[in-house]
Amino acid sequence: MQMVDLSVRIGSLALKNPVMPASGCFSHEFGQVFDLDRLGALVTKSVTPKLRKGNAIPRVAEVSQGMLNSIGIPSKGILHYVNDVVPLYAAYSSPLVASVSADTVAEFADAAAALSVPGVAAIEANISCPNLEADGRAFAMMPDTTRAAVAAIRRRTPLPVWAKLTPNTGDIKAVALAAQDAGADAIVVANTILGMSINVTTFRPTLGNVMGGLSGPAIKPIALRLVFQCAEVVSIPIIGCGGISTGADVVEFMLAGATAVQVGTASFIHADAMMRILEELRAFCDARGIDRVADLVHKARVEHEPIEW
Amino acid sequence: MQMVDLSVRIGSLALKNPVMPASGCFSHEFGQVFDLDRLGALVTKSVTPKLRKGNAIPRVAEVSQGMLNSIGIPSKGILHYVNDVVPLYAAYSSPLVASVSADTVAEFADAAAALSVPGVAAIEANISCPNLEADGRAFAMMPDTTRAAVAAIRRRTPLPVWAKLTPNTGDIKAVALAAQDAGADAIVVANTILGMSINVTTFRPTLGNVMGGLSGPAIKPIALRLVFQCAEVVSIPIIGCGGISTGADVVEFMLAGATAVQVGTASFIHADAMMRILEELRAFCDARGIDRVADLVHKARVEHEPIEW
Amino acid sequence: MSIAQPIHAPADFPVADVQCTVRANRAVNDRYRHLVLEAPPPLCRATPGQFFHLLCPPAAGDEPFLRRPMSVYRIAPEERAIEFLYNVVGAGTRALARLTAGDTMSVMGPLGVGFTIAPAHRHVLMVARGVGLATMAPVVPWARRRGIRVTAVLSARAPEDLMEREFTQREEVRVYPVFDRDASSDVGRVETLLRAILDQDRPDAMFTCGSNRLMTLLQRLGLEYGVPGEIALEQQMACALGVCLCCVRPIRAGGAIVHKRVCCEGPVFDLQQVAGTWRHG
Amino acid sequence: MSIAQPIHAPADFPVADVQCTVRANRAVNDRYRHLVLEAPPPLCRATPGQFFHLLCPPAAGDEPFLRRPMSVYRIAPEERAIEFLYNVVGAGTRALARLTAGDTMSVMGPLGVGFTIAPAHRHVLMVARGVGLATMAPVVPWARRRGIRVTAVLSARAPEDLMEREFTQREEVRVYPVFDRDASSDVGRVETLLRAILDQDRPDAMFTCGSNRLMTLLQRLGLEYGVPGEIALEQQMACALGVCLCCVRPIRAGGAIVHKRVCCEGPVFDLQQVAGTWRHG
Numbered sequence A, B: 001m002q003m004v005d006l007s008v009r010i011g012s013l014a015l016k017n018p019v020m021p022a023s024g025c026f027s028h029e030f031g032q033v034f035d036l037d038r039l040g041a042l043v044t045k046s047v048t049p050k051l052r053k054g055n056a057i058p059r060v061a062e063v064s065q066g067m068l069n070s071i072g073i074p075s076k077g078i079l080h081y082v083n084d085v086v087p088l089y090a091a092y093s094s095p096l097v098a099s100v101s102a103d104t105v106a107e108f109a110d111a112a113a114a115l116s117v118p119g120v121a122a123i124e125a126n127i128s129c130p131n132l133e134a135d136g137r138a139f140a141m142m143p144d145t146t147r148a149a150v151a152a153i154r155r156r157t158p159l160p161v162w163a164k165l166t167p168n169t170g171d172i173k174a175v176a177l178a179a180q181d182a183g184a185d186a187i188v189v190a191n192t193i194l195g196m197s198i199n200v201t202t203f204r205p206t207l208g209n210v211m212g213g214l215s216g217p218a219i220k221p222i223a224l225r226l227v228f229q230c231a232e233v234v235s236i237p238i239i240g241c242g243g244i245s246t247g248a249d250v251v252e253f254m255l256a257g258a259t260a261v262q263v264g265t266a267s268f269i270h271a272d273a274m275m276r277i278l279e280e281l282r283a284f285c286d287a288r289g290i291d292r293v294a295d296l297v298h299k300a301r302v303e304h305e306p307i308e309w
Numbered sequence C, D: 001m002s003i004a005q006p007i008h009a010p011a012d013f014p015v016a017d018v019q020c021t022v023r024a025n026r027a028v029n030d031r032y033r034h035l036v037l038e039a040p041p042p043l044c045r046a047t048p049g050q051f052f053h054l055l056c057p058p059a060a061g062d063e064p065f066l067r068r069p070m071s072v073y074r075i076a077p078e079e080r081a082i083e084f085l086y087n088v089v090g091a092g093t094r095a096l097a098r099l100t101a102g103d104t105m106s107v108m109g110p111l112g113v114g115f116t117i118a119p120a121h122r123h124v125l126m127v128a129r130g131v132g133l134a135t136m137a138p139v140v141p142w143a144r145r146r147g148i149r150v151t152a153v154l155s156a157r158a159p160e161d162l163m164e165r166e167f168t169q170r171e172e173v174r175v176y177p178v179f180d181r182d183a184s185s186d187v188g189r190v191e192t193l194l195r196a197i198l199d200q201d202r203p204d205a206m207f208t209c210g211s212n213r214l215m216t217l218l219q220r221l222g223l224e225y226g227v228p229g230e231i232a233l234e235q236q237m238a239c240a241l242g243v244c245l246c247c248v249r250p251i252r253a254g255g256a257i258v259h260k261r262v263c264c265e266g267p268v269f270d271l272q273q274v275a276g277t278w279r280h281g
C-alpha cells in the first residue's frame, strides 16, 4: 500500500498535513493527550498588545450541536507570548502560528512586528474582533477595514500573514478579496458566529457577556458555504474552519476549496479529535485511491448529473 | 387554576396565542394531524407574481440538528393564491397571513395589492429573496433596498405588513430600522441562513441548487441573537423565527424581545410540533404563575447577579 | 409491553404520530434488517405501497435529525404489528439498527398513495430489485388472499442478498430470481424473461421498485404489450405530508412535465408517467 | 463484559480517553444515582477531589453536546472500577441516567487537582451539602485507611436526601447530619456546631463543597481558628484540560484577584483564596 501524501502548502509554508487546531481551542496542554508533532501546525490563542482579563463568567453555554463562548481574549501581552509561550513550542517540528488581535490598525501592525521572532512561522490576524476605531464593529465585517488592518500588518512582518475572517459579515467575498489585495498569504474562514441563549429559569443570558460566539457542528454548513464562496473569488489558499469534527468534514471543506482546516470545538468533545480526524482522512484517501490529499482542493463537482426531463 | 392568557397583539392584529407556522413549512395538509384553529395565525408558503417551477432536486439535505433546503419558490401566481388557496382557509378563525416574494420593488407592490383581499389578514413580505435589481442580493441584505421594498408594499395595501428579514445580512439593526421606518407593522426575524454541504462520496453538493437555507435547532442561537439585537432598536413587534421546537424556546425568544414566534422545521420532526409547543408554553406559564404570556416579552434580565470580586 | 398510544389519531386526523414499541429487530442478512413494531389500529390501516415516517432515536455517533421514510413491509392488524425491511446505509438506518425489543420510537403514518390492485385482477407481475422488494412485498399477501396470481422477478447481487422468503412470506408466488453474479440480471436477459412471462400469461398489472434500469425496461414493455404499470419512487423528504415541497420528482401530466410530491402524490406513480431517472447520493 | 481499552494512555500521555463499560447505574434516592464504570488502571490513578469528563451518550430528547464534569465518588483499582454519584438535573445527567449495565461511554481523566491530605494529619473535618458529598466522599476511605479521624457535617433538605451511607462507605466517621426541614442546617446553628467541633477536637484541615453559605462560614472560622481549608468549586467547562479558559473562577493570588481555571488549577482550591460566590443557572 502506497502511503497517502497528506502534505499541503499554505503559500511558502509546507505543512505535513492539512489539520491544525483553531485559535483559542488549543494549547500545549493537549500534549498530555497526544503527540503535538502530528499536527499540520500549532495555532495558539489570540494575544493582544494590551493586557486583558477576558469576559465575565459564565463563559460557555451549550446549545444544539454546538457551544456559545464569550471568553473574550484574556491576554498577558505580546512580550509574555514571545518570552514564555513561543519557547514552549520550540520542541515541536510543526510550525507555530501566532494568532493576534488588536483594537486598532496601528496596534495590529505593532503587535505583528513584535511577534515576528524566531520560532513563529506565521501570523494569524484575528480580525474578527471589535475595531475600536469603527464603533466596535469587527475589522472583518467590511472590506475597507479588512484591507487597512491586513495591509498594515503586511508592511510590518516578513512572516506569512493569515487573515481570519468573520462569518458575521454580509459580504464575505468582498472581505476575502480585500484581505488578498492587502497581501494576506491565506485566509482562515471562519471564526465563530454571534449567537445568544437565555436561561428560561433565571431569565438571564447564559453567558456573562450576554452574546457570544457559536461554534461546533451547528455552524458547519454555514462555514462550508463561506469557504465555497471565497474559493470562487480568491487565489490565495483558504483554511477552512467551523464545525469540523470528522475526516469526512475535512474532505468536504477541501472539496469546497479549503487547502487546510482548523479544528476547534471538536477537541473539547474528544481531546484527541485531531488525531482521529487525521486517521479518518488517511483512511478515506486510501479507500478512494487518492495519493495526494491536496488533489481534493476545490474539486466539488458543482454540475449536477443531468436529470432527464 | 386561572387559565393563562396566551393572546398577543401584532399591531392591529390580535392573535389567540403567539405560535404560528413559518412560511414554507405549513399548509392545510397539517389539518390531517391537528386542528389548525388552535394556531395563532396561518402563514402560507411564499407566492410570487411570476409562475415558477422551483429549484432542481434534491431540494433537502440533513445536517447536524438542522436541514438545508433549496425549494426555491415554486408558485402558481397571485391569482391562483387568491382564488384557490385563500378559500381553503376560510373555515378557520385564525388569521391568514399571505407570504409574498418578488423580484423587484414594483412587483412586490403589485403583488401586495393583489393579495389584499377578504380572507387575508396580513401580508408577510419575504424580502429575504434575491433582488433582481441589485445583482441578486436579497432585499433585506441592505437597509436601502429593505426600505424601498417595504415602503412600496406599504403604499399599496391597507393590511398589516410584516417584513421578513434575512440573517445573512451583516447589519440586522439597520435593516430592522429601515423596515420600521418604511411602515412595516412587524418584522419577522429571521429566515434561513445560507449554507451548503457536499456529498463526499460523489463530490457533489447535496442540493441540486448547490447552496440552500439552513434551518432548525442549529440556527436557534443565531436567530435569538438577531431578535435580541432588533429589540434593542425597533418599537414595532418582532416575530421570532429560527430553530424553535419547544415551549422553552418560545419563552427564550419572547424574553429576547419577540412578541410572537414562527415554527418551521420542527413541524417536520413532529407534525403536531406547534400543538406540543403550545402545551409546553402553557405549562411553563402555569408553573411560574405567569398570567399573561405577553408579560414575557423583552424581559430578559441582562444585568448579571453581582459577582463579588 | 405497553400498547402504544396515538397522540393525535381521532377520526378527524387520519395521520397518526405514535410512540411505538419495538417487538423485534433482527438481521435478515449482511445488509438488511427486519423491524417489527407494535402498532395500534390507526397504523394498521396502511395499504401496500404506503409508507411510514420514522423518527430514528439518536445513538452515539448517529444523530439523525429528520425522519426517515420507510415502506411498510408487512401489515398485520391481527397481531397489532407493522413491519419494515431496511437496508443499513447511513445515520438513520444505523440508529434504527441499534433498537432492541422494548425500545420505543415515534412513527407517523400511514402516508402516501399505495399500489392500485383491484380484486378483479387475475395476475400481477412484480419486478423488484434491492430494497424495492420491501416496498412491494405487502402486495403479495393482499393479492394471494384475493386469489390473484403473482409472478415476481427478483433481482439481487447474489443469492445471499435475495430475500426471496421475506418477499413471498409463505404465499404461493412464481419467483424468477436473477443475479448480478451470474449476469442473469443483465437488462437484456431480464427483458427476454419478461417477454416470456408477458407472452405466456399476460398480467393485468405490473409493479416495480428499486431500479432505474428495470423501470425503463418496464416502461417500454408496458407500452408494447399494453399492460398498465405502477412504480414506487423514492426521494429525500422532510415533512412527508405534502407541505414542504422537498420531495418532488418530475412526472408527466397532461403533456407537460410537472413536479409531483413523492410523499403525498406518490410514492406509487403510474409507470409511464415517471419522467427521468434519479439516483440517491 | 469487555475491558475498556484506553485510546491514548501511554506513560507519556497522562490523561486517558477511554470507552468504559457500565457495570451498574441505579437510583440512590429520588434525585441521585450511582454509576459504576469498569475502568482500566490509568483511570484508577484518580485521587480524591479529582474528576472525570463524561461524554453522555445521546438519548431521544436529550442530546448533550459537551462533556459533563463529574467528581469521582469512589476509586476501586482492585475492582477495576470508578464510581460516580450524580444528581439528575439536565440533558447530560438525564442521558446518563438512561444507561444500563453493558452500555459504554467515553470517559476522560483523571483531571484536575484533588484535596491535599497528608498522612501526617490526625483529624479532618468535612462540611458537605448536596452533591458536594459525592466530591468529598473519596477522602473518607483514603483518610481512614491511614488512621486519620474524620468528622463530617452533612447538610441536606431532609433525611431522605442525606446519603449518609454513601458518604461514610462503612468507614468509621463521626457524622453530624443537619437538615433544612428542622432548620438545623441554618448557618447560625451550623456555626455553633462547627465551633463545638473546632473547640473540642481541632482538625488539621477542613474540606468543603456544595454550598456558598457554608464556604463563607468556613472561611471565617478557618481564619479565626487558624485551620487551613480546601474547597472544591464548580464551573461550566468545555475542554477540561486548561485549554479553552471557559471554566475560570475569581481566585485571590498575591494580593490581586485573578481568573483561575477550575479544570486544571482546581477544582480544589485553598478555602481562603476563593473570591466571591457563584451559583449555577
Ligand SMILES: Cc1cc2nc3c(=O)[nH]c(=O)nc-3n(C[C@H](O)[C@H](O)[C@H](O)COP(=O)(O)OP(=O)(O)OC[C@H]3O[C@@H](n4cnc5c(N)ncnc54)[C@H](O)[C@@H]3O)c2cc1C
Pocket (backbone or CB within 6 Å): B061, B062, C051, C064, C066, C067, C068, C069, C070, C071, C072, C084, C085, C086, C087, C088, C089, C090, C091, C092, C093, C094, C131, C134, C135, C233, C234, C235, C236, C237, C262, C267, C280
Ligand atoms: C417512500 C419511501 C419508501 C422507502 N422504503 C424503504 C424500505 O422499505 N426499506 C429501505 O431500506 N429503504 C427504504 N427507503 C429508503 C430509505 O428512506 C433510506 O434508505 C433512508 O432514509 C436512509 O437513511 P440513512 O440515514 O440511513 O441514510 P443517509 O444517506 O445518511 O440519509 C441522509 C438523508 O438522505 C435521505 N435519504 C437517503 N437515501 C434515501 C432514499 N433512498 N430515499 C429517500 N431518502 C433518502 C435520508 O432520509 C436522510 O434525510 C424508502 C424511501 C422512500 C422515499
Ligand SMILES: Cc1cc2nc3c(=O)[nH]c(=O)nc-3n(C[C@H](O)[C@H](O)[C@H](O)COP(=O)(O)OP(=O)(O)OC[C@H]3O[C@@H](n4cnc5c(N)ncnc54)[C@H](O)[C@@H]3O)c2cc1C
Pocket (backbone or CB within 6 Å): A061, A062, D051, D064, D066, D067, D068, D069, D070, D071, D072, D084, D085, D086, D087, D088, D089, D090, D091, D092, D093, D094, D131, D134, D135, D233, D234, D235, D236, D237, D262, D267, D280
Ligand atoms: C469538577 C466538578 C465536579 C462535579 N461533580 C459532580 C458530582 O460528583 N455529582 C454531580 O451530580 N454533579 C457534579 N458536578 C456538577 C455536574 O457537572 C453538573 O450537574 C452537570 O454538568 C449538569 O449537566 P446537565 O446536562 O444534567 O445539566 P444542564 O443544566 O442541562 O447543563 C447545561 C450545561 O451546564 C453545565 N453545568 C450545569 N451545572 C453545572 C455545574 N454545577 N457545574 C459545572 N457545569 C455545570 C453542564 O456541564 C452543561 O454544559 C460537578 C461539576 C464540576 C465542575
Ligand SMILES: Cc1cc2nc3c(=O)[nH]c(=O)nc-3n(C[C@H](O)[C@H](O)[C@H](O)COP(=O)(O)O)c2cc1C
Pocket (backbone or CB within 6 Å): A022, A023, A024, A025, A045, A046, A069, A071, A073, A099, A126, A164, A190, A191, A192, A213, A214, A215, A216, A217, A219, A241, A242, A243, A244, A262, A263, A264, A265, A266, D238, D244, D246
Ligand atoms: C473557547 C473558544 C475560544 C476561542 N478563541 C479564539 C481566539 O482567541 N481567536 C480566534 O481567532 N478564534 C477563537 N475562537 C474561534 C475558533 O478558533 C474557531 O474559529 C471557531 O470556534 C469555529 O471552529 P469550530 O466550530 O471548529 O470550533 C475560539 C473558539 C472557542 C470555542
Ligand SMILES: Cc1cc2nc3c(=O)[nH]c(=O)nc-3n(C[C@H](O)[C@H](O)[C@H](O)COP(=O)(O)O)c2cc1C
Pocket (backbone or CB within 6 Å): B022, B023, B024, B025, B045, B046, B069, B071, B073, B099, B126, B164, B190, B191, B192, B213, B214, B215, B216, B217, B219, B241, B242, B243, B244, B262, B263, B264, B265, B266, C238, C244, C246
Ligand atoms: C422547506 C422550507 C421552505 C421554506 N420556504 C419559505 C418561503 O417560501 N418563504 C419564506 O419566507 N421562508 C421560507 N422558509 C423559511 C422558514 O419560514 C423559516 O424562516 C426558517 O426555516 C427558520 O425557521 P425554522 O428553523 O423554525 O425552520 C422555508 C423553510 C423551509 C425549511
Ligand code: FES
Pocket (backbone or CB within 6 Å): C236, C237, C238, C239, C240, C241, C242, C243, C244, C245, C246, C247, C248, C261, C262, C263, C264
Ligand atoms: S416531504 Fe414535504 S412535501 Fe413531500
Ligand code: FES
Pocket (backbone or CB within 6 Å): D236, D237, D238, D239, D240, D241, D242, D243, D244, D245, D246, D247, D248, D261, D262, D263, D264
Ligand atoms: S474547561 Fe477549558 S480551560 Fe477549563
